[in-house]
Amino acid sequence: MTALACARVRVLLEAYVDGDLALSDPQSAHAIRDHLLTCVDCRRQHEQAVSLPFRMKALRSPAPPPSLITGVMASIAPLPQTSRRAWGLLIPEALLGAFILWYLSGLEGLTAIASGAWSDLQGLAIWGSGSAPLPSVPVADALLLGAFIALTAIAAYHLSVLSRLDPTSTPHLRESRRT
Amino acid sequence: MYAHAGAEALAMTGTPEARAVAAGQLIRQATGGDLDAFEELVRRLQRRVYGFAYQHLRDLDEAYDLTQEIFVKLYRNLARYDAERPFEPWFWKLAANTTINYRRKRVPLPTDQSVDQGTGAASPALAHDPVLVGALAQLDPAYRLPILLHYYADLPLEQVARSLNLTIPATKSRLHRARALLRNSLAESEELDR
Numbered sequence: 001m002t003a004l005a006c007a008r009v010r011v012l013l014e015a016y017v018d019g020d021l022a023l024s025d026p027q028s029a030h031a032i033r034d035h036l037l038t039c040v041d042c043r044r045q046h047e048q049a050v051s052l053p054f055r056m057k058a059l060r061s062p063a064p065p066p067s068l069i070t071g072v073m074a075s076i077a078p079l080p081q082t083s084r085r086a087w088g089l090l091i092p093e094a095l096l097g098a099f100i101l102w103y104l105s106g107l108e109g110l111t112a113i114a115s116g117a118w119s120d121l122q123g124l125a126i127w128g129s130g131s132a133p134l135p136s137v138p139v140a141d142a143l144l145l146g147a148f149i150a151l152t153a154i155a156a157y158h159l160s161v162l163s164r165l166d167p168t169s170t171p172h173l174r175e176s177r178r179t
Numbered sequence: 180m181y182a183h184a185g186a187e188a189l190a191m192t193g194t195p196e197a198r199a200v201a202a203g204q205l206i207r208q209a210t211g212g213d214l215d216a217f218e219e220l221v222r223r224l225q226r227r228v229y230g231f232a233y234q235h236l237r238d239l240d241e242a243y244d245l246t247q248e249i250f251v252k253l254y255r256n257l258a259r260y261d262a263e264r265p266f267e268p269w270f271w272k273l274a275a276n277t278t279i280n281y282r283r284k285r286v287p288l289p290t291d292q293s294v295d296q297g298t299g300a301a302s303p304a305l306a307h308d309p310v311l312v313g314a315l316a317q318l319d320p321a322y323r324l325p326i327l328l329h330y331y332a333d334l335p336l337e338q339v340a341r342s343l344n345l346t347i348p349a350t351k352s353r354l355h356r357a358r359a360l361l362r363n364s365l366a367e368s369e370e371l372d373r
Binding site: 010011013014015018020044045048049052053055056057058059060061062063064065068069071072073075076077 | 214226229234239247254308311312330351354359361362363365366369
């Protein structure tokens with residue numbers, strides 16, 4: 001069996017300590033064992049190699065500050081006020097939707113609505129050119145238009161509130177470092 | 180609140196299998212929007228995650244920020260967790276990726292900074308094993324990350340490999356190289372002390 005140089009021993013030391021070398025290359029493992037009996041420097045390195053995993057496991061770190069959990073939860077939890085507002089918006093949306101549905105069902109479908117709206121617009125255009133008096137628009141039509149506009153505005157606002165509640169949107173990490 | 184009590188009871192059993200089962204239950208509850216369950220999960224992981232972040236970054240404030248980022252990312256990715264698979268490798272993979280990206284974004288390498296070098300009084304870990312902590316700080320992050328995951332976060336070799344997207348032989352070789360570098364540093368400083 002040939003003697004190993006210190007440099008070679010040190011390259012193989014971790015595999016030797018873990019027992020991997022004895023399995024993959026038993027001859028080298030024996031040579032290292034023999035080398036360690038005679039070489040003080042390598043023996044010192046071997047001691048370090050053996051103790052290192054234990055020292056790593058025993059390494060202490062500071063305890064996490066108490067504010068850590070609060071900070072994390074504050075970063076991910078939706079703001080309660082925003083959440084309440086998001087639910088509250090469903091009420092006017094439901095009322096407006098119900099009104100529109102009720103109105104549409106009384107006019108035999110969308111075709112009637114479209115033709116009514118078209119004739120209203122034509123009347124307004126003629127009135128705008130000054131050749132005819134202001135046409136009389138049914139109150140229900142005006143209410144329907146108002147309901148459509150209100151529903152669109154509330155739904156747009158609702159969407160903006162919901163996007164802020166989305167947990168997959170960018171989190172807002174607060175600068176609430178340890179106290 | 181029952182999530183808290185239940186998880187505490189499960190945590191007391193202590194075995195890795197029991198820990199995995201309990202984490203799985205908490206995750207399922209948290210995925211369903213149970214913030215109490217998520218808070219309990221954070222409570223149980225925080226010590227290891229914060230310690231890992233601190234050992235990697237060597238700065239209390241940065242460790243705090245990184246830990247918070249890891250947990251926020253965990254929350255955002257809960258829906259992607261496959262409950263059929265073990266939680267720990269999935270979580271530590273997420274933690275390792277967040278750490279790598281965090282370093283890229285914000286922090287200079289510890290070898291460039293002398294923040295914690297020689298300021299043992301301000302740093303609890305340095306007071307414990309200053310030579311090892313110093314050697315660890317000098318280590319390249321590519322070597323420090325696997326060694327912290329394996330020996331500090333206590334992940335088995337297979338889980339470290341999965342967390343870092345490496346093969347098992349590549350992980351083993353990186354761990355051996357990291358340990359050899361640490362061993363040399365420790366032997367050198369021991370030599371200087373004589």
